[in-house]
Amino acid sequence: MGVRKIDLTLCTGCGICIDECPMDVFRMDDEKNKAFIKYLRDCQSCFICERECPEDAIYCLPTFERRIPDPW
Amino acid sequence: MAEEVIRGIDVLVIGGGLAGTLAAIKAREAGARQVVQVDKAYAGRSGCSACAAGVISSFLPEEDDREQMFTDMVVRAHHLCDQERLQDHFDDFPARLKEMEDFGVGFERLPDGKLQRHPGRGTGKFVMFHGGLQMMGAMRKAALGAGVKIVDKTMVTGLLTRDGAVSGAVGFHIPSGEFRVFGAKAVVVAAGRCWNKGRNPGNRSATGDGLALAYQVGAVLEGLDQARWNNMAARYDIGPGMNMYVGSGGFFVNSKGERFMERYHPELKDRAPLNILTPSFAMEARRGNAPIFLDLTHLEPETVLRFKRVIPMPMMMFERVGVVAGDRFTRKVEWEPAAIQCDGGLKVNRRYESTVPGLFACGDAIPPGSGEGQRALPGAMTSGGRAGRFAAEYVRECGEPELEREQIQVLREETFAPLNRNDGIEPDQVLLSLQEAISPYDVLILRREERMERALRTVEEIWRDQAPLLCAYDPHYLRMAHEARYMTLVGMLQLRSALFRKESRENLREDYPLIDNESWLKWVTVRREGDGVKVGAEMLPVERYPVKPKPDKTLHPLWQRVEGMGIVKIEQGEVRWA
Ligand SMILES: Cc1cc2nc3c(=O)[nH]c(=O)nc-3n(C[C@H](O)[C@H](O)[C@H](O)COP(=O)(O)OP(=O)(O)OC[C@H]3O[C@@H](n4cnc5c(N)ncnc54)[C@H](O)[C@@H]3O)c2cc1C
Ligand code: SF4
Ligand code: SF4
Numbered sequence: 001m002g003v004r005k006i007d008l009t010l011c012t013g014c015g016i017c018i019d020e021c022p023m024d025v026f027r028m029d030d031e032k033n034k035a036f037i038k039y040l041r042d043c044q045s046c047f048i049c050e051r052e053c054p055e056d057a058i059y060c061l062p063t064f065e066r067r068i069p070d071p072w
Numbered sequence: 073m074a075e076e077v078i079r080g081i082d083v084l085v086i087g088g089g090l091a092g093t094l095a096a097i098k099a100r101e102a103g104a105r106q107v108v109q110v111d112k113a114y115a116g117r118s119g120c121s122a123c124a125a126g127v128i129s130s131f132l133p134e135e136d137d138r139e140q141m142f143t144d145m146v147v148r149a150h151h152l153c154d155q156e157r158l159q160d161h162f163d164d165f166p167a168r169l170k171e172m173e174d175f176g177v178g179f180e181r182l183p184d185g186k187l188q189r190h191p192g193r194g195t196g197k198f199v200m201f202h203g204g205l206q207m208m209g210a211m212r213k214a215a216l217g218a219g220v221k222i223v224d225k226t227m228v229t230g231l232l233t234r235d236g237a238v239s240g241a242v243g244f245h246i247p248s249g250e251f252r253v254f255g256a257k258a259v260v261v262a263a264g265r266c267w268n269k270g271r272n273p274g275n276r277s278a279t280g281d282g283l284a285l286a287y288q289v290g291a292v293l294e295g296l297d298q299a300r301w302n303n304m305a306a307r308y309d310i311g312p313g314m315n316m317y318v319g320s321g322g323f324f325v326n327s328k329g330e331r332f333m334e335r336y337h338p339e340l341k342d343r344a345p346l347n348i349l350t351p352s353f354a355m356e357a358r359r360g361n362a363p364i365f366l367d368l369t370h371l372e373p374e375t376v377l378r379f380k381r382v383i384p385m386p387m388m389m390f391e392r393v394g395v396v397a398g399d400r401f402t403r404k405v406e407w408e409p410a411a412i413q414c415d416g417g418l419k420v421n422r423r424y425e426s427t428v429p430g431l432f433a434c435g436d437a438i439p440p441g442s443g444e445g446q447r448a449l450p451g452a453m454t455s456g457g458r459a460g461r462f463a464a465e466y467v468r469e470c471g472e473p474e475l476e477r478e479q480i481q482v483l484r485e486e487t488f489a490p491l492n493r494n495d496g497i498e499p500d501q502v503l504l505s506l507q508e509a510i511s512p513y514d515v516l517i518l519r520r521e522e523r524m525e526r527a528l529r530t531v532e533e534i535w536r537d538q539a540p541l542l543c544a545y546d547p548h549y550l551r552m553a554h555e556a557r558y559m560t561l562v563g564m565l566q567l568r569s570a571l572f573r574k575e576s577r578e579n580l581r582e583d584y585p586l587i588d589n590e591s592w593l594k595w596v597t598v599r600r601e602g603d604g605v606k607v608g609a610e611m612l613p614v615e616r617y618p619v620k621p622k623p624d625k626t627l628h629p630l631w632q633r634v635e636g637m638g639i640v641k642i643e644q645g646e647v648r649w650a
Contacts, residue, residue, distance in 0.1 A: 002309065019117075020117040021113070022117055022118035022119070022122065023113070023276060023277065024113065024225075024246060038548075039548055041500065042276075044269075044273045044274065044276040044277075045310070046122075046273045046274050047273075061393070062273070062310045062390075062392060064309050065309070066504075067504070068269075068271055068511075069504070069507050069508050069512075070306070071354075071408055071513040071517070072512070
């Protein structure tokens, strides 16, 4: 299921996940100054956001976000 | 939509992976004044480079026998490799490696200070670095330090040309939807390969964009018939590390629990190169022995702990789903061919210039100089370095290119067209149709004309009927829509190219099981001709090459092997399954 959670009690709205996600999954809630997961289906489970978040606010799971046909 | 025009660029690099970053740095070092690197995501965090596992197939002059390594690589590629580029690769590799370490890329060193080497697949020797993220973080910093201007979140959707030469590119800024025009004397395509968003996290931003963009302006693409398939965890979205796993004693079993690789490649077994390993999986599937599993449960704790250090990402992911607990693998992992990829790219000369003047290419966007050696990260290192340097040399002779308003306007309309189609087809639908057509193992892994023809007809239908209706709700979806278009186009060109090669070589054909050095020491090329596709072949200049192939026809070694195992018979020049 790729990226699963942003802990809003930890998120400081620094924007790093939004900048660095290669699949453009996050956006910023400008009012609350917190990131949110917008385009989950495009997440590629690379965990870059989790590793780069300075507040350890992001949690990912390495499971598929969309069906990929099996070769057999 | 607003428009921003950036002019006065000497070298525009498309792609922020390792190849593009080295190209940008080297272009600056070679005197290019204004070097701009553009990425649809974030340079240094996107593409395969940022997700690379942590091993680099290496040549260390003080430890390795260059001539022997060179010959091995050529022979293992069944001679389908550019030996001149491979020589240049050997010349450059040690210096690129040293520079990367100077830039802050972390490598594993032994207490005596020597680089730690590790065996992996094939007979290559690897050095280990601390994962793609660390590597690319250091590389981005190095690019900024060298005076490269980085433009993130900007997807290139068209190349500009003037009098047949490249003059820049256009694209859009994803967060704002703004249209962007880059006027540049030279462009380096370093936008990676086409991985069709398959299994293999990290590759889903590499969607063949560079190939499609270059094809549109008439560049010749080469080697799209060739594919070396990686394989990955089937049920978890976890990236590679297989070089480490099989290099440290991991092995594959089929559904009957048999260690089948002992039979397909008695010498290297599970460490067989990918062009043996993945077809062997497919043959097991053909015989009804799928699924395949990778077994690592017997590994010693110290091995597992070393994995955790050297390939931290996949290990952390395996831990999350309980496959790894502490210092042990707890269960076997189902394994499958990964993404549907092709190895081809822009045809380039020894200066990494494509057939379009001023358009250079490197890394995964070009066919590898050899099946092993100049491919993947080592290939990105040496080709990126040279492409940047030669692009900088090229622009010394160039004046400021003029931009044609009309051309820009056409590309602008094309770029934003999916945004105007609110009730069109979602990119996911096109992607899934494409994957369903080309991912079955008996289309491109085990090949036969009728099956590839059938897949081609389906992909052509997707291109004709679905791609023009792609819709986008916002600029994020606009990126996905263009990616779906590019993948479909590349898929079509890949199948056309694969059908053209009537022999087995890197890939196995049931209807042409011989490696045919009499007729097929050739690259398959493909280019646009009007609205049509022109496929052809070009001889390898073997007369200039140091390692000469025998001009003969022989049954492909893997077909030979499985004939001996009694799995297939060769009858009337074709493979028949027993
Ligand atoms: C998960 C994974 C692990 C790997 N591990 C290893 C390893 O351990 N060792 C090894 O040798 N090789 C490894 N490989 C292969 C290796 O990573 C690649 O061959 C290499 O990184 C290619 O580098 P590149 O710069 O050519 O392309 P990439 O790194 O793929 O970069 C392409 C860049 O272009 C950008 N881009 C694409 N299209 C556009 C566009 N239209 N506009 C703007 N920008 C665009 C992308 O966002 C991306 O940043 C691995 C590959 C994968 C997928
Ligand atoms: S990186 Fe972490 S702290 Fe920063 S915006 Fe994202 S979730 Fe919040
Ligand atoms: S796991 Fe990767 S693709 Fe998914 S949200 Fe995080 S950074 Fe983006």
